[in-house]
Amino acid sequence: MNMPQSYQTDLEVILEFLEEHCRQETRGQWENGKKLRLFHFLFEMLEDPGMAHCLSWVPASVGVFRFSSTYKEHVAALWGQRKGNRRPMTYQKMSRALRNYTRSGEIIKVRKKLTYQFSGATLTTLRSQQRMKNT
Numbered sequence: 001m002n003m004p005q006s007y008q009t010d011l012e013v014i015l016e017f018l019e020e021h022c023r024q025e026t027r028g029q030w031e032n033g034k035k036l037r038l039f040h041f042l043f044e045m046l047e048d049p050g051m052a053h054c055l056s057w058v059p060a061s062v063g064v065f066r067f068s069s070t071y072k073e074h075v076a077a078l079w080g081q082r083k084g085n086r087r088p089m090t091y092q093k094m095s096r097a098l099r100n101y102t103r104s105g106e107i108i109k110v111r112k113k114l115t116y117q118f119s120g121a122t123l124t125t126l127r128s129q130q131r132m133k134n135t
Helices: 005-024 038-047 072-083 091-104 120-134
Strands: 055-057 064-067 107-109 115-118
Touching (some): 091 107
Antiparallel strands (some): 055 064
């Protein structure tokens, strides 16, 4: 099957991300004794420059991010694999979880298609956790 070179490269980046992050997560959906949360996973992807074609900061300073319309299903599939789901995750199912985060106030839906924002408290927590990991 002949695929365009850019599509092959994107798939390779996605597979590399999966291998790297899924190997670290040997206990399925649990990380450091706590249940892995979707917003932690999305933050990891946002901080990985190799995943910018799937998910990107719109302005990072205020925690706004946007899914790529082309690769939103790939992000959902990665999330499903990271959680250890047996069945493939779809963007529709993943967006349901995002809506639940809007109810709890951890994520805010921005009035643009495929665009969300981490709440101030959530973003502060994620960034401090990242700094602790990097030290």
